[in-house]
Amino acid sequence: xxxxxxxxxxxGFSRIAERRIPLVMAASVHTLPSLPYAYDALEPYISQEIxxxxxxxxxxxxxxxxxxxxxxxxxxxxxxxRIALQSALKFNGGGHVNHSLFWKNLAPEGPTNQPxxxxxxxxxxxxxxxxxxxxxxxxxxxxxxxxxxxxxxYNTALKKLEIVTTPNQDPLISHxxxxxxxxxxxxxxxxxxxxxPDYLNAIWKVxxxxxxxxRFQAIDK
Amino acid sequence: MSQTHTLPPLPYAYNALEPYISEEIxxxxxxxxxxxxxxxxxxxxxxxIxxxxxxxRIALQAALKFNGGGHINHSLFWRNLAPSxxxxxNGGVLKEGPLKAAIERDFGSVANFQTEMNxxxxxxxxxxxxxxxYNTKTKKLExxxTANQDPLLTHxxxxxxxxxxxxxxxxxxxxxPDYLKAIWNVxxxxxxxxRFVEAAGGSKL
Numbered sequence: 301x302x303x304x305x306x307x308x309x310x311x312g313f314s315r316i317a318e319r320r321i322p323l324v325m326a327a328s329v330h331t332l333p334s335l336p337y338a339y340d341a342l343e344p345y346i347s348q349e350i351x352x353x354x355x356x357x358x359x360x361x362x363x364x365x366x367x368x369x370x371x372x373x374x375x376x377x378x379x380x381x382r383i384a385l386q387s388a389l390k391f392n393g394g395g396h397v398n399h400s401l402f403w404k405n406l407a408p409e410g411p412t413n414q415p416x417x418x419x420x421x422x423x424x425x426x427x428x429x430x431x432x433x434x435x436x437x438x439x440x441x442x443x444x445x446x447x448x449x450x451x452x453x454y455n456t457a458l459k460k461l462e463i464v465t466t467p468n469q470d471p472l473i474s475h476x477x478x479x480x481x482x483x484x485x486x487x488x489x490x491x492x493x494x495x496x497p498d499y500l501n502a503i504w505k506v507x508x509x510x511x512x513x514x515r516f517q518a519i520d521k
Numbered sequence: 522m523s524q525t526h527t528l529p530p531l532p533y534a535y536n537a538l539e540p541y542i543s544e545e546i547x548x549x550x551x552x553x554x555x556x557x558x559x560x561x562x563x564x565x566x567x568x569x570i571x572x573x574x575x576x577x578r579i580a581l582q583a584a585l586k587f588n589g590g591g592h593i594n595h596s597l598f599w600r601n602l603a604p605s606x607x608x609x610x611n612g613g614v615l616k617e618g619p620l621k622a623a624i625e626r627d628f629g630s631v632a633n634f635q636t637e638m639n640x641x642x643x644x645x646x647x648x649x650x651x652x653x654x655y656n657t658k659t660k661k662l663e664x665x666x667t668a669n670q671d672p673l674l675t676h677x678x679x680x681x682x683x684x685x686x687x688x689x690x691x692x693x694x695x696x697x698p699d700y701l702k703a704i705w706n707v708x709x710x711x712x713x714x715x716r717f718v719e720a721a722g723g724s725k726l
Contacts, residue, residue, distance in 0.1 A: 445583065446648040446649075448647075468646055469646065485686035489686060489687060489691065490691065494554055
């Protein structure tokens, strides 16, 4: 009798084992978010050619890379292998996070490009004036040594807006991202060549301060 | 008194590396990007001399590394490029000799070496350089990379490939592999061999 019970139990266990419960939940498949405007909508400040390549090639590549890295990560429980995957996750994940924020903090020239409300007040308080804020952001972003991003970020500890940069595709973790500016050469070179300051001056015509204000208001201060 | 660094002239015309690297890229790359590193290096060195404390000097290190590295790397780069034979140069031609022998020994074949160099260089996450370097301790050729404008310090640099987007984007856009495939037509293997022979100590290789 014991033997029979054991073999029934054994069959039951083996059936459970066959269901192959994954060690972690399978990663969601990330997708390229659509651009909130047409590819030529940021002209003449950011060209249609740049927007098309930037969105459909560069950002898409980060999405694809992130999905591939997450899939590998889910398939292994080996700590060493997982650590080895971290740079792919950070680079592609950061690229996806950063560009998703970027498209939304850009908008066609119009009323959304003017700071208003609580964000405007905070910018004036922390930088003296809107002009001074833009000048500081441009100076710091242009000085990135290599590829990276310039950010207007909210420092939750000090309750201040600050300009910070991240290298390569590192996401902004130390602050709440309010406005991001891509300073990788692919973001401007076809149109502005080596003249980064011209790009940085132009981009303010298409920065979406409405979105920035939303992000700022959403912070639990 | 620190010497004033100057932009070395290109060893060939701006259009000499066509069709592999366009005249437009060569012109901007040399006269704007490299020139900016030269200017930045001179400024940083001049500030370093007048700095009066270790703290001030340490604060200048990033500017010295970035601009100094940019000047070194690009100076090496122009010389390890050459017009293709169609344009009267020796670009892309790897003759029988100590470098070819070492490449075949350390990579299995020239094709394997190029594949490894291209794959490794394309995989840089951001801006940087791919290098064929000579490891003076192990006496082997290795493919290594440096980030941003960091100069290659761990190996003797033999061939550098600039993978900053300004090096290829106007012509190849996001398609890095096409640039990396094309550039082998204008790599100056004679210069690379000179560097190898010097680094490896000349005589018996």
